Amino acid sequence: MDNTQQSTFPRLNEPAPAFSARTTHGDRKLEDYRGKWLILFSHPADFTPVCTTEFIAFAKAAPKFSGMGCELLGLSIDSLFSHLAWVRNIKEKFGVDIPFPIIEDLKMDVARAYGMVHPGAADTQAVRATFFIDPNGVLRAMVYYPMSNGRSIDEFVRLLTALQTSDANGVATPENWCPGQPVIVPPPKTAEAAEKRASEGYDTVDWYFSTRTL
Structure with missing residues (x-):
């Protein structure tokens, strides 16, 4: 070719x-x-x-x-x-x-x-x-x-739902996310923002990993 x-x-x-x-x-x-x-x-x-x-x-x-x-x-x-x-x-x-x-x-x-x-x-x-x-x-x-x-056409429905959810809410979605489950809050991009993350009301495991419900 x-x-x-x-x-x-x-x-x-x-x-x-x-x-x-x-x-x-x-x-x-x-x-x-x-x-x-x-x-x-x-x-x-x-x-x-x-x-x-x-x-x-x-x-x-x-x-x-x-x-x-x-x-x-x-x-x-x-x-x-x-x-x-x-x-x-x-x-x-x-x-x-x-x-x-x-x-x-x-x-x-x-x-x-x-x-x-x-x-x-x-x-x-x-x-x-x-x-x-x-x-x-x-x-x-x-x-x-x-x-x-x-x-898997069901996976394509799930992926489209996840893409639309991310666009509408400014969030990411975890592995195999489905509607109703927590979404991922974008991680902070500065040292000051990282310091504040724990007090922002999210379900925070560490400064880079926080989730919330929609």
Whole structure:
């Protein structure tokens, strides 16, 4: 693979790569999602069993994502006609409607812009990559899975909830945080602030580790 064909890798907290593409719901571009969260996710190929389970799970979770102000957008390097046939097959065989668009990426333009193609895995398929893009078009999280193992859609709901909570409250969240649990207060950045931390009313273990409830 020459340098012009190699995948680039976007970086967190920078603008997500712009795109314009055909989808199963018509033309879509990144700008269409301005003002909403977007989860853009790739899969290796249509009509494959692991991908089918993931799409069913994304479809079932779509109302929950929508209620959080988040749109879903799938992608693979298959054709639009393959996508349409697969969506119809999922409806026929599994009784599940796929409510979100799927990007046709035959030239791999979007896949390369987002670093979805990993030559060590396959030169002509996108790995299981998932990108969380905020309402300002900034890339906030990236999650990669191997082709052999399906993703946890429940974890993506949890992660989106955590990101939105951090943005709204200026806090961080601990390992496996779920709503209702304490959040982490940002640590002080000066010696004077560190000295005062214990008296600020938080649940403080030490100057750098304090939590509070929302």
